[in-house]
Amino acid sequence: MNKDNDAKAVGAVAEGWKLVPVEPTEDMVIRGFESRPDPVFQPEHWDAYEQMSGCQQSAFAARLCYAAMLAAAPPAPVQPAVQGWMPIETASKDCVFRDGGHQYGPHILLSDGWSVVRGRWWEHEGGASNFLQDGGRAYFPSTWQPLPSPPTSKQKEQENG
Structure with missing residues (x-):
């Protein structure tokens, strides 16, 4: 594969995926630390949460943090395609x-x-x-x-x- 093809491949993102910075932005980190369960999280869900092991609860919290960080990620910069003479x-x-x-x-x-x-x-x-x-x-x-x-x-x- 050559550099031109590599550059074209960089812009392709599979459905369900998102390009994010290698180093999270300050906003991403803050949103991750401040992440809370969705307001729709009903009391019956809390019962299930409380019955989870410590590791399962940590994984649940990590997914909330991850989702909040992804939501706060800036859009990937667009590299202008080489066009024209x-x-x-x-x-x-x-x-x-x-x-x-x-x-x-x-x-x-x-x-x-x-x-x-x-x-x-x-x-x-x-x-x-x-x-x-x-x-x-x-x-x-x-x-x-x-x-x-x-x-x-x-x-x-x-x-x-």
């Missing part, structure tokens, strides 16, 4: 492939303002370097963007009807 100076030049004295960066979309091509950064151990479009020709882009994600099998099925 970015200055070529910000494109990755990290090596992802070596071939003898040649080093290549990840495939990306490149544009010189007139055309759009798939290409990557290239460096030779002798010091030469440039962006190359597929086929190995030098390309002089001014902007770039990541390649789009490939279609999922479900998307392919929908397109094929």
Whole structure:
């Protein structure tokens, strides 16, 4: 899995789950300590509570505390998705492939303002370097963007009807 896919996966949260800070906020801690049973907690529930062992009562109190802390958790920050064309100076030049004295960066979309091509950064151990479009020709882009994600099998099925 690459960094782009990892970033996309971070935003996915399964139903019944919630992203929370690694370190609880002060508000979360206070709400947890101040948690009390729900006002709907009826006297007949107190009888059951009083018959619980000390560990069961502690677990019950811990669940109340946990629920209060989750309710007080701030929403997860939204990381802006990389969209649109970015200055070529910000494109990755990290090596992802070596071939003898040649080093290549990840495939990306490149544009010189007139055309759009798939290409990557290239460096030779002798010091030469440039962006190359597929086929190995030098390309002089001014902007770039990541390649789009490939279609999922479900998307392919929908397109094929």
